[in-house]
Amino acid sequence: xxxxxxxxxxxxxxxxxGRIKLANALRHxxxxxxxxxxxxxxxxxxxxxxxxxxxxxxxDKRGLLHAVLDEYLENFVKxxxxxxxxxxxxxxxxxxxxWSTFYFYDQDRVFSKILLLxxxxxxxxxxxxxxxxxxxxxxxxxxxxxxxxxAGELRKDLEARSIRQIVLGGIEHLVLPAVINDGPLDxxxxxxxxxxxxxxxxxxxxxxxxx
Amino acid sequence: xxxxxxxxxxxxxxxxxGRIKLANALRHxxxxxxxxxxxxxxxxxxxxxxxxxxxxxxxDKRGLLHAVLDEYLENFVKxxxxxxxxxxxxxxxxxxxxWSTFYFYDQDRVFSKILLLxxxxxxxxxxxxxxxxxxxxxxxxxxxxxxxxxAGELRKDLEARSIRQIVLGGIEHLVLPAVINDGPLDxxxxxxxxxxxxxxxxxxxxxxxxx
DNA sequence: ATTGATTTATAAGTAAAACTTACTTACAAA
DNA sequence: TTTGTAAGTAAGTTTTACTTATAAATCAAT
Numbered sequence: 001x002x003x004x005x006x007x008x009x010x011x012x013x014x015x016x017x018g019r020i021k022l023a024n025a026l027r028h029x030x031x032x033x034x035x036x037x038x039x040x041x042x043x044x045x046x047x048x049x050x051x052x053x054x055x056x057x058x059x060d061k062r063g064l065l066h067a068v069l070d071e072y073l074e075n076f077v078k079x080x081x082x083x084x085x086x087x088x089x090x091x092x093x094x095x096x097x098x099w100s101t102f103y104f105y106d107q108d109r110v111f112s113k114i115l116l117l118x119x120x121x122x123x124x125x126x127x128x129x130x131x132x133x134x135x136x137x138x139x140x141x142x143x144x145x146x147x148x149x150x151a152g153e154l155r156k157d158l159e160a161r162s163i164r165q166i167v168l169g170g171i172e173h174l175v176l177p178a179v180i181n182d183g184p185l186d187x188x189x190x191x192x193x194x195x196x197x198x199x200x201x202x203x204x205x206x207x208x209x210x211x
Numbered sequence: 212x213x214x215x216x217x218x219x220x221x222x223x224x225x226x227x228x229g230r231i232k233l234a235n236a237l238r239h240x241x242x243x244x245x246x247x248x249x250x251x252x253x254x255x256x257x258x259x260x261x262x263x264x265x266x267x268x269x270x271d272k273r274g275l276l277h278a279v280l281d282e283y284l285e286n287f288v289k290x291x292x293x294x295x296x297x298x299x300x301x302x303x304x305x306x307x308x309x310w311s312t313f314y315f316y317d318q319d320r321v322f323s324k325i326l327l328l329x330x331x332x333x334x335x336x337x338x339x340x341x342x343x344x345x346x347x348x349x350x351x352x353x354x355x356x357x358x359x360x361x362a363g364e365l366r367k368d369l370e371a372r373s374i375r376q377i378v379l380g381g382i383e384h385l386v387l388p389a390v391i392n393d394g395p396l397d398x399x400x401x402x403x404x405x406x407x408x409x410x411x412x413x414x415x416x417x418x419x420x421x422x
Numbered sequence: 423a424t425t426g427a428t429t430t431a432t433a434a435g436t437a438a439a440a441c442t443t444a445c446t447t448a449c450a451a452a
Numbered sequence: 453t454t455t456g457t458a459a460g461t462a463a464g465t466t467t468t469a470c471t472t473a474t475a476a477a478t479c480a481a482t
Contacts, residue, residue: 018430034334040469050432055470091414117332123245126391155407155415162385162404163413169384170377177376180337193373196366201412202374203302204366229459250439261461266441 019057021047023068030110035065035118062122066130069119072111073133076104080137090148095195097141098171102187102194105175112179116172138164167198230268232258234279241321246276246329273333277341280330283322284344287315291351301359306406308352309382313398313405316386323390327383349375378409 025047029038040061044051058064080100087093105112119125145160154163171194178185236258240249251272255262269275291311298304316323330336356371365374382405389396 034332036332037334039467041467050430051469052433052471053431056430061469121247121328121332123248152415154413155411158404158408158413163408165384165387166381166405166408169380169382169387171380172384173376173380174373176380193369194377197369197374197377197409197412199412199414200366201408201410202365202369203410204363251441252439261459262440263442263462264460267459272440 018047018049018053021049022054022057022064023071025049026064026068027110030068030114035114065114065118066128069111069114070130070133072108073130073137077133077137077140080104080140084140090144090151090153091195091199093144094141094148094198095191097144098167098194098198099187099191101168101171102175102185102190105171105179106185106187109179109182112175116176116179138168141167167194170194229258229260229264232260233265233268233275234282236260237275237279238321241279241325246325276325276329277339280322280325281341281344283319284341284348288344288348288351291315291348295351301355301362301364302406302410304355305352305359305409306402308355309378309405309409310398310402312379312382313386313396313401316382316390317396317398320390320393323386327387327390349379352378378405381405 022043025043026038029042029046040051040054043054043061043064054061054064058067080097083100084093084096087096119130125131141164142160145154145163148154149156149158149160174190174194175185177183233254236254237249240253240257251262251265254265254272254275265272265275269278291308294311295304295307298307316327330341336342352375353371356365356374359365360367360369360371385401385405386396388394
């Protein structure tokens, strides 16, 4: 007689199968509608996993969102980190960093939308694991800037932190319309323009008051 | 005999009393907790107005929020508009505009928080009346920039729209930490730094490659 | 193998909160 | 007086995130 096998030996079946199914279901649903209009019942139905497991595995609905987001972000940070290696010169490093950010926003619109619209408003985000990962990312830039200032490549009358905030916010805002209407996005062109402004300013004919 | 007058000429008689009480109640509550944790029952209790009138007057809970926000924003836009009058020179105008924005974020933390965190994420914001008012505001800057480019005061290889997005996003991000933790904010200092970056760029020693 | 503990799963239920509905009152115009 | 409209009320309904009680499977150690 056939012993009824619960596990198929071909598929390695990742440990808590339900956990992964839930994450995949949410990812799938986020491509169609925004987080707040996705119900836990829907996630359960789509994943084929019981609703209450969302709470066992992720604490709450938002915990699931963050788990999904964290995985993606961690990957991205690693990639950018790697991509920075071997680049010399503050401006070149900054350009690469900025390009990577534009590229990220262009690549995965679902995650971009979440990060730009869906995450910041909830109380507790700024102490969350997710924000921790984002900080890893932004610290990358802070370091570049601090080195640049110390090395004399960047002006000394602006702190790294301020520049970083302006750059990150500027990129976000530049990208926002396209992300919202799923419009096209051109990382190369955007990087070029952004760096022009960042490095040289908007003043015509260069700096006059150099004292 | 006295002809019964509908309108008392002394007190302009706030037309639908309930409407105003509801708006005031929400304003009051927003000073204590964030929008999503304020319940319609609470708004009703605080205002002394029946819960269902929220829906009659404002469509839904979010409609009430937007009504409150719109009133404040309209006022602010008028104020900035007025403050811009009589200023000559693109850089001076930009500086004033930027200062006004920092000042706004510093002045009323309740509204700043709403605008930065509570409004963007909801679907339909970008077609809302509220966004219309915000656009009035941002258009102000677009005009300044376009004039500056045409007049040769600003470089011609950057479009006004891109610069505007970068500036607005940069300001938001610069201000965000203080708004979230109710920390101090220094509009004068921030304006100075921001304009330094915006006008001259972050490069040390001015522009080298001027060709 | 048997036990016992831990993990995974399920079904049914709860509570809270946004939103509705059906009805009443006030009051001005026709 | 009638009629129409806006303001107000009380009592629902529905949806949805989250719980609980309980069962089945898995695994470790005897």
